[in-house]
Amino acid sequence: MNVVGISGSPRINGNTSYLIDQALEEIKTFGIDTELVHLSRCKISDCIGCEGCRHTYACVIQDDMQKLYPLLEKADAIIVGSPTYFYDVTALMKAFLDRLYCWEAFDDDDRSVWMSVNEALGGKLAAVISVCEQTRAEDTGHAAMTMQLTLQSLGYRVTDCAEVINLFAKNEAGDNVAAIQQARSLGQKLAKTMLLKNTIRSKYTGPAE
Numbered sequence: 001m002n003v004v005g006i007s008g009s010p011r012i013n014g015n016t017s018y019l020i021d022q023a024l025e026e027i028k029t030f031g032i033d034t035e036l037v038h039l040s041r042c043k044i045s046d047c048i049g050c051e052g053c054r055h056t057y058a059c060v061i062q063d064d065m066q067k068l069y070p071l072l073e074k075a076d077a078i079i080v081g082s083p084t085y086f087y088d089v090t091a092l093m094k095a096f097l098d099r100l101y102c103w104e105a106f107d108d109d110d111r112s113v114w115m116s117v118n119e120a121l122g123g124k125l126a127a128v129i130s131v132c133e134q135t136r137a138e139d140t141g142h143a144a145m146t147m148q149l150t151l152q153s154l155g156y157r158v159t160d161c162a163e164v165i166n167l168f169a170k171n172e173a174g175d176n177v178a179a180i181q182q183a184r185s186l187g188q189k190l191a192k193t194m195l196l197k198n199t200i201r202s203k204y205t206g207p208a209e
């Protein structure tokens, strides 16, 4: 089993990456493999709404998303994290989420009938982390919600959504016990849910490979 973390922060060693990494460290203690992707190291163009993916479920834009699609397809779960930029996710994170549009399928004649590829194939898990500087939860705005709703529409069961407040400077998260605890418990819950899924599957269909 493996979990891929996706950081939408332009700061490689910033708070978001640190907290996703803390969640992944917790997950490793359950014997689950992990990997962290920094979107700021990737070239990801905006979705252009060309509908080139309509019947193939594959995006036609040739950039670093073509490396991320197979990584995400293979992952049993993902952790998606973004700093709050003006009450929402960063542009990097939004571009990444929009490019997952190719995994939505629609009835040819009635677009109110739709289903994601993940939903059709079944069983993907996700968790969300948003980070903000201010000390009131409302100052994080829609950041967590943007990630959660998008992932849910893409067929991910979102096990947890941590809205981490009161982190401004690049390295602050490392000294913030409450923030680390939030990330660690998010990781633990995701790992336990993955193991529960395996238990259920093996009872019904035999042990997983």
Ligand SMILES: Cc1cc2nc3c(=O)[nH]c(=O)nc-3n(C[C@H](O)[C@H](O)[C@H](O)COP(=O)(O)O)c2cc1C
Binding pocket: 009, 010, 011, 013, 014, 015, 016, 017, 082, 083, 084, 085, 086, 087, 088, 131, 132, 133, 134, 135, 139, 140, 141, 167, 168, 169, 170
């Ligand atoms: C362009 C920009 C917009 C921001 N908007 C908000 C905001 O709306 N609310 C907030 O609490 N913090 C805001 N912040 C602060 C960041 O969310 C905060 O510094 C966060 O810790 C950065 O995470 P990182 O270290 O992972 O990059 C903003 C920062 C920038 C650069």
